[in-house]
Amino acid sequence: xxxxxxxxxxxxxxxxxxxxxxxxxxxxxVVLQEIKCVDENFPTMEIEDLGYNVAVHGQKxxxxxxxxxxxxxxxxxxxxxxxxxxxxxxYIEAVTNGVxxxxxxxxxxxxxxxxxFDYKLAWMDRLIAHAKQLLEWEEPFVLGxxxxxxxxxxxxxxxxxxxxxxxxxxxxxxxxxxxLNLGLTDAIRAFHNGPYYSYWDYQRGAWEKDNGIRIDHLLxxxxxxDRLVGSGIxxxxxxxxxxxxxxPVWCELRD
DNA sequence: ATGGTTGTGTTACAA
Numbered sequence: 001x002x003x004x005x006x007x008x009x010x011x012x013x014x015x016x017x018x019x020x021x022x023x024x025x026x027x028x029x030v031v032l033q034e035i036k037c038v039d040e041n042f043p044t045m046e047i048e049d050l051g052y053n054v055a056v057h058g059q060k061x062x063x064x065x066x067x068x069x070x071x072x073x074x075x076x077x078x079x080x081x082x083x084x085x086x087x088x089x090x091y092i093e094a095v096t097n098g099v100x101x102x103x104x105x106x107x108x109x110x111x112x113x114x115x116x117f118d119y120k121l122a123w124m125d126r127l128i129a130h131a132k133q134l135l136e137w138e139e140p141f142v143l144g145x146x147x148x149x150x151x152x153x154x155x156x157x158x159x160x161x162x163x164x165x166x167x168x169x170x171x172x173x174x175x176x177x178x179x180l181n182l183g184l185t186d187a188i189r190a191f192h193n194g195p196y197y198s199y200w201d202y203q204r205g206a207w208e209k210d211n212g213i214r215i216d217h218l219l220x221x222x223x224x225x226d227r228l229v230g231s232g233i234x235x236x237x238x239x240x241x242x243x244x245x246x247x248p249v250w251c252e253l254r255d
Numbered sequence: 256a257t258g259g260t261t262g263t264g265t266t267a268c269a270a
Contacts, residue, residue, distance in 0.1 A: 009270085010262055034270090036263065061263055062270095108270060116269095148270095201270090202260035245261075245270080 001028040001097055001253050005144035005216055006237075007105070007199075007246035011035040011066070014244055015043050021237050022050050027250060028070050029096055031103030033146045035064035042066060053096075059089035065103045065145075069096040081133075082126035090123070099224065099253065100134065104145025109166030117166050120148070124175035131182055131219075140224035140253070143184070146246065147217045149176045151186070154195055155214040167215060185225035187218040187251035188233065198233050199246045207238060216249045227253040 004027040008014040011032065022030070030052075035042060039058040047054055047068060055067040057078035067073060073094045080091040090105040104127070109120030127143075134141050149172045153159035162168040180186065188196060197212025206212065220228060231251040238247040 013262070034262095062268090110270080204259055206260095242261095 001099070001255060002250055003027065003029045003099075003101065003142055003144065003218065003253065004248045004250035005031045005033070005103070005146070005218060006248040007033040007146040007216060007244060009034050009036070009244040009246065011042060011064075012037060013242065015046060017237055017240060017243065019046060019050060020240075021234075021248065022047070022052065022068075025234060025248070025250075027248075029099075029101055030068045030248075031092070031101065031144050032066040032068070033064075033103070033105035035066050036061060037064060055092060055094055057089045057092040063089045063105055065089060065092045065105050067092050067094050067101070067103055069094075071097040080123065080126050081130055083122070086123075098140070100139065100141040102130075102141070102143040102145070104143060104147060106145065106147045106149065108148045109169075109172065112164060112166050112169055117169070117171075120166060121171055121175065124172070128175060128178050128182070131179055131184065135182060135221060138223060139221065140227065141221045142218055142224055142251070143179075144218040144249075146215060147176065148215050149173065149217075150213050150215055151176050151217075155197075157195070157197070157211045157213065162213070167213065179219055183222050184219040185222075185228065187220055187228060187231040188214070188249065190225070190228055191231050196233055198249050200238060202245050216246055218249060218251045220251070224253060229254050
């Protein structure tokens with residue numbers, strides 16, 4: 001089964017790009033981020049017409065995540081555990097095809113320092129705690145999404161320029177590393193070394209110059225990693241008309 | 256060249 005993550009930066013504007021990509025790439029499961037709409041405005045029927053089931057955790061204007069799967073979607077939960085006062089729509093989790101999949105839109109955290117960076121780090125601490133809980137079941141799971149973290153210097157075209165950015169701060173990288181140290185596998189790094197970007201800024205001709213960063217990740221539990229047979233980043237959608245600034249990241253698990 | 260772009264939803268804010 002092919003599992004993908006894609007920050008679409010508004011599903012309303014991006015729907016033609018998303019339907020094109022679902023039709024051609026044929027992923028089995030996709031988690032979407034930054035849908036930027038409330039549940040009732042999500043184009044559920046258009047996506048169901050392509051053979052997908054849909055679960056949505058929306059929000060007006062900002063954030064919002066969605067879960068698409070060709071197989072039935074079971075046990076849907078929304079919101080990351082650990083803070084009932086957090087009202088930002090950044091997490092959706094469900095089971096499909098016997099695999100639990102979490103869709104993540106991790107806070108950006110800029111500017112540093114400040115409340116937004118504190119919120120990012122607290123959110124990452126909650127994610128680490130939740131991953132620990134999931135690991136106790138010793139079952140296959142995937143935590144995929146826009147992590148807003150460049151794990152290492154090789155994950156940005158300009159390490160010096162990003163040194164003080166929330167995406168590259170030691171506190172952010174340390175928490176990403178904590179996730180790996182729990183025993184999770186970065187599906188891209190299991191097959192690909194060196195620069196391999198998933199995001200290019202709309203500004204300054206970043207795409208044309210390949211001035212990208214890698215911030216969209218798929219982290220696999222040991223039981224999922226045992227079934228991992230491939231991964232990649234599909235640059236094609238980023239080069240089309242009216243693209244998202246992110247492009248899909250995917251992995252394939254043996255059935 | 257202290258710049259530039261996209262999206263939501265109003266003319267600010269987030270990324």
